Amino acid sequence: xxxxxxxxxxxxxxxxxxxxxxxxxxxxxxxxxxxxxxxxxxxxxxxxxxxxxxxxxxxxxxxxxxxxxxxxxxxxxxxxxxxxxxxxxxxxxxxxxxxxxxxxxxxxxxxxxxxxxxxxxxxxxxxxxxxxxxxxxxxxxxxxxxxxxxxxxxxxxxxxxxxxxxxxxxxxxxxxxxxxxxxxxxxxxxxxxxxxxxxxxxxxxxxxxxxxxxxxxxxxxxxxxxxxxxxxxxxxxxxxxxxxxxxxxxxxxxxxxxx
Amino acid sequence: xxxxxxxxxxxxxxxxxxxxxxxxxxxxxxxxxxxxxxxxxxxxxxxxxxxxxxxxxxxxxxxxxxxxxxxxxxxxxxxxxxxxxxxxxxxxxxxxxxxxxxxxxxxxxxxxxxxxxxxxxxxxxxxxxxxxxxxxxxxxxxxxxxxxxxxxxxxxxxxxxxxxxxxxxxxxxxxxxxxxxxxxxxxxxxxxxxxxxxxxxxxxxxxxxxxxxxxxxxxxxxxxxxxxxxxxxxxxxxxxxxxxxxxxxxxxxxxxxxxxxxxxxxxxxxxxxxxxxxxxxxxxxxxxxxxxxxxxxxxxx
Numbered sequence: 001x002x003x004x005x006x007x008x009x010x011x012x013x014x015x016x017x018x019x020x021x022x023x024x025x026x027x028x029x030x031x032x033x034x035x036x037x038x039x040x041x042x043x044x045x046x047x048x049x050x051x052x053x054x055x056x057x058x059x060x061x062x063x064x065x066x067x068x069x070x071x072x073x074x075x076x077x078x079x080x081x082x083x084x085x086x087x088x089x090x091x092x093x094x095x096x097x098x099x100x101x102x103x104x105x106x107x108x109x110x111x112x113x114x115x116x117x118x119x120x121x122x123x124x125x126x127x128x129x130x131x132x133x134x135x136x137x138x139x140x141x142x143x144x145x146x147x148x149x150x151x152x153x154x155x156x157x158x159x160x161x162x163x164x165x166x167x168x169x170x171x172x173x174x175x176x177x178x179x180x181x182x183x184x185x186x187x188x189x190x191x192x193x194x195x196x197x198x199x200x201x202x203x204x205x206x207x208x209x210x211x212x213x214x215x216x217x218x219x220x221x222x223x224x225x226x227x228x229x230x231x232x233x234x235x236x237x238x239x240x241x242x243x244x245x246x247x248x249x250x251x252x253x254x255x256x257x258x259x
Numbered sequence: 260x261x262x263x264x265x266x267x268x269x270x271x272x273x274x275x276x277x278x279x280x281x282x283x284x285x286x287x288x289x290x291x292x293x294x295x296x297x298x299x300x301x302x303x304x305x306x307x308x309x310x311x312x313x314x315x316x317x318x319x320x321x322x323x324x325x326x327x328x329x330x331x332x333x334x335x336x337x338x339x340x341x342x343x344x345x346x347x348x349x350x351x352x353x354x355x356x357x358x359x360x361x362x363x364x365x366x367x368x369x370x371x372x373x374x375x376x377x378x379x380x381x382x383x384x385x386x387x388x389x390x391x392x393x394x395x396x397x398x399x400x401x402x403x404x405x406x407x408x409x410x411x412x413x414x415x416x417x418x419x420x421x422x423x424x425x426x427x428x429x430x431x432x433x434x435x436x437x438x439x440x441x442x443x444x445x446x447x448x449x450x451x452x453x454x455x456x457x458x459x460x461x462x463x464x465x466x467x468x469x470x471x472x473x474x475x476x477x478x479x480x481x482x483x484x485x486x487x488x489x490x491x492x493x494x495x496x497x498x499x500x501x502x503x504x505x506x507x508x509x510x511x512x513x514x515x516x517x518x519x520x521x522x523x524x525x526x527x528x529x530x531x532x533x534x535x536x537x538x539x540x541x542x543x544x545x546x547x548x549x550x551x552x553x554x555x556x557x558x559x560x
Binding site: 003007015016099101102103106108109113258 | 308333
């Protein structure tokens, strides 16, 4: 298992994909900072037209609670896409590059290899979430946002961490799709379908029952009139995460690998 | 009676209505070099994938090194090296790193195994080059290096000479023969029949998913038909003359082929009969089947 983890980390380290994901999350933090910068001066925000209007949508005031809420909401939607891409790359590459066959008849079990891949995904996404938190703190401090307090910070950071954790769990079925479909595209299709359905179902008011809507509702993205997902919603997310991981491991162990 | 290294019994693989492999039984003993010959789509790779536990047979069973192949069994693969279809590697990793990845997954520690196999496959020049930049021949060497890394007791190689230049083909042949001397068992599939003829101790011909013929390389000569090939200018008169003399010529490419023992034993008598009739042959050759002819005859092409 340690050997499998070491090889997966080496493969990830040698790729450019981690840099792309770091860049994506940097952009998220910077865009949030830009909105806060604009909101600090409403007259200038109006002069900027559309950007000012959009920035007003996240709450309308430039302070720590608003900025942290924005980051949580961005990590719900952006996280599903970026974390999903991480899953797709880690699993789908073995099929797109035809290297999966070299992992199938080894003294290291296939389940260990799958577990190592999920391990790399979790660490990778954790690093991205921490990066978002640290960048958020730095940008908020540089902008001199008001409303700083330990409880506000703890609540905001806790929400971002919770959203990120739930989002990682929700991407395991994307890994399954990339494996069962033997390549990147089935995973991408699954990810787009999940994001699309999450928006529609949340808009219809049933988001708390649809796992992929839960992180966005938890982050407050859908607005104050939407129900907050309770333990049932979190349970659904955990169930999806476990089912996706187990399904992927079982597929590697049991399926016919004939390509 | 020793346990065979590979024991496949009535292995069948069906995909819906299509039968990819049909009741194939293989018994390969330690130290053999067994070659699977077959046309594209004959079922060689599916058979190899079943032997390696990548594809589950619809019926029948496989045992490798005495252990039944089934999902979740992985300890036996410690003693097996393999190369299936085209060689692949992680393109952004160097040759050395690709081998280090394979070594870690095989539970090998230290750099020695990697360095040894790099030297053995003459990959020293490319050790620090990214695998994505390798030529097909060197990628094939890297694939073989991964298969040999852990000094396996059984090697399963799908088209091992694919993409190699003639010197590389000869080098791999020598390597496999050397491994055989050391007691390694080799199962390979190939379409380079001359290589198979030089390497294999036993040959299995697979066609339309069925193992249609198995033959020891030593016995190949007995199955290689001889024929007397004759070219003449007056085809019609030559045929009549030969038939009148008691021969039964088959028309082939403007000439004749005679396979009856008397013609093969006394080709000069055939020449004399034709010359006496005024249609002397301008070419007379006793030809013998090579492995290719044997193979094509067996598969009916």
